[in-house]
Amino acid sequence: MDRRGFLAAGGGLCVGLSLGGGRASAQGFRAARGLSLGEVDTFLAVAADGRVTLYSGKVDLGTGVRTALMQIAAEELDLPMSRVSVVQGDTLLTPDQGATISSVSISRGGVEVRRAAATARAALLAAAAREWSVPVEGLATLDGEVRAPDGRALDYGKLVGGRTFMLKVDPKVKVKDPASYRLVGRSVPRVELPAMVTGQFEFMHDVRVPGMLHARVVRPPAMRGRLGEVDDSAARRIPGFVATVRVRDFLAVVARDEWAAIRAARALRAQWARWEGLPDQSQLWASVRASPILRDDVTQNVGNAPLMLQKAARVLRSTFDFAIHTHGSIGPSCAIAQWEDGRLTCWSASQQTHELRRQLADMFALGADQVRCLYVEGSGCYGRNGHEDAAADAALIAREIGRPVRVQWSREDEHVWDPKGPPTLIDYVAGLDERGQVTAWTAEAWIPQGQSVSRATLVAAELGGLPTDASHPGSVQQHLAIQYGFPNIRSVAHRLAHTPFRPSWIRTPGRMQNTFGNEVFVDELAQAAGVDPIAFRLRHLSDARAAEVLGRVAKLAQWVPHEATRPVLQAGRRTGRGVSYVKYELVRTYVAVVAEVEVDVDSGAVRVTRVHVAHDCGQVINPDGLRNQIEGCVIQTASRTMVEELRFDRSTVTSRDWASYPIMRFPDVPDVTIDIIDRPGEPPWGAGEPTAAVIPSAISNAIHDAIGVRMRSVPFTPSKVKAALRAAREAGTRG
């Protein structure tokens, strides 16, 4: 189905003359030009009634991106928001603006939309000027109309008349002066919330395709397994059973309704070969350290750190590790697939429908133009969880049985089979001179190999013996390079050939783990130098925005400058505060946080009571939306830091539900206070992830402030805290 068919069905016709004068209809545009990012029509369509459709490759994940993009488009076009609607993540209709990852939806996607809308506005003004035979300089736009000084007005709908713009986006187009903003920079309420609170919002899980059947996948008991005999005699007796699907080691049952599919999956008897290829979890870090290394990436090299280490008066060493985490989506992955005349349509909550389309095309030996992937919101996914795998499951089952199929993963499917945030191990060594000044900083990390395009192997393809990609978790070496101006720095990433599970990106991938190590180790260096942690950071940064964000969090938290003290370890509760800072990927959003904790020295239990955040992401599109993201980063990452650790045996994941993989619940959620630095004259940067990067270290630094021990291993479970206290007592030292 092409875009014309869609639009005709939707009631908004795009036929006839282009604004530029040539003859081209919308469907001709699509066929001739595809969805180039350089064309205004790729992003915007104006219907005859003046309503504007925004076509976005970036999708809303519960992040407020849809509303923010509407604000941006409506601002540049001088339109009420109520006249804008969004189509997102449909490979047939929306451009490939890259996956919705990396916190660039606004900084890249939003800027692309802004330029397209501004170019469109200029074209509308020019068209009105021609229509009225007046100079364009005297004209203005307001409320979806072009207005002349003499009072004449033309609605955009009348000007464009549902035609296409046939216009290239001007990369240097003059965008609106932020001083004139009516929408951008305001806390416009998210457009989805009224539907969400009344049960009207349609999630992926709510999509119904006519004639669809319900399927459940049946996975091996281990992470790998050859499938032997399948006995579905009991499954077949379940009323509503339709079929068993087997493609090599891929196994599923299909039924007329959802509960029948669940019952049939439970009744299925399958023999799987044993597999024990996972490391012993109690030896995980030894096995990471011993993993074969594909190559070493030098991530930063300043001066000659190895030489200066040899000459140092004193050497500090610390090792950090960060556990394997799962995304923990509240709604297990769900997808629907339908084949028709050799073409595949797939509905899922994938953050990257264009990439999914390519993966499914490869899996089934199709051309990309024979596959259409549509995005429908799932629950928060925080990276590459099971959505794409559910899509591949549905596509394979639907192909086998010749009917549209809905696959719903169980809670166990999601916990076990979603790809995981890989384990991270980092050794730091720093050299100090006689005065405690840092002369050299080195970091050595053991992390999986990565590629610039993030992708993960599709489970269905792997089990079914069909083509798929190797997994690459994205740029997890980010932030091994540091911003601090130490005179000699060398950091290296050992890219490992293997990692225990399919690695994928989970919020702030690599950047969280590496910033954890950096910002605790910096605190240790501040302690060695006898300098306040904020003052120490400021000394080694020459960046005005860095100084401001650190100054603002100090003010917000009423930080009292102090050297790291050595508290007497005694029974009872101790409170402490710790600071952390990052400039995300060294090139964009600045965040500084102060975390406050309360430690029960007897039980080792740590409560994160409050986190203060100062945040500079340049031009803020929606302040409340930004606050929502910052709070989310804090709370989710506090959970990951304090309690989360994927557990496994030699065969499989043993964290199979919320009891065996607990996450933070209401009683333990910290308060969050936020100071937003809004710079309307700067480019807008992202906020979905940067704050998450600094939470683990801020909490660790706060624990040190409270009880004098350094937590260098995430999660900071009570038993680890107690072990650290014991070790400190036995050593007679602190930290």
Add this chain to the structure above:
Amino acid sequence: MARRIALTVNGRVSRIEVDDPSMPLLYALRNELNLKGLHFGCGLAQCGACTVQVGAAAVRSCALPVSQAEGKPITTLEGIGETGRLHPLQQAFIDEQAAQCGYCTGGMIMQAKALLESNRSPSDEEIRRALAGNLCRCGSQLRVLRAVRRAARAMA
């Protein structure tokens, strides 16, 4: 063998046919009755995304067999208010923008409704404890707390 079950949902009686009377109410509400205000999160009564009210009590519909729900007054999110006539909790969740992905939101609202109907002005600690069984992975808990406090004031 198919069995007819009469469910009283949001004040209306619907007669559905089920093959298995032990099927959780969750599936009857979502599939037979096409309600979207509750969601499948775990099927294990661990997350609260499927919460409805049965009588006054907040109940995990994934853990209640549909046969045991027969004849009892069931209320889902759709039944507590609608556009133009929102329940104070629904209005409060909008006013506080108390959601990100929204998947846990229905369960949160129903659990909070049960709380406020038995405790008209709960303390922060009481709200946190009452919602301890409702998971939110996006981190909207602080806004949910503000929304529940706001609704409590409106309902007082």
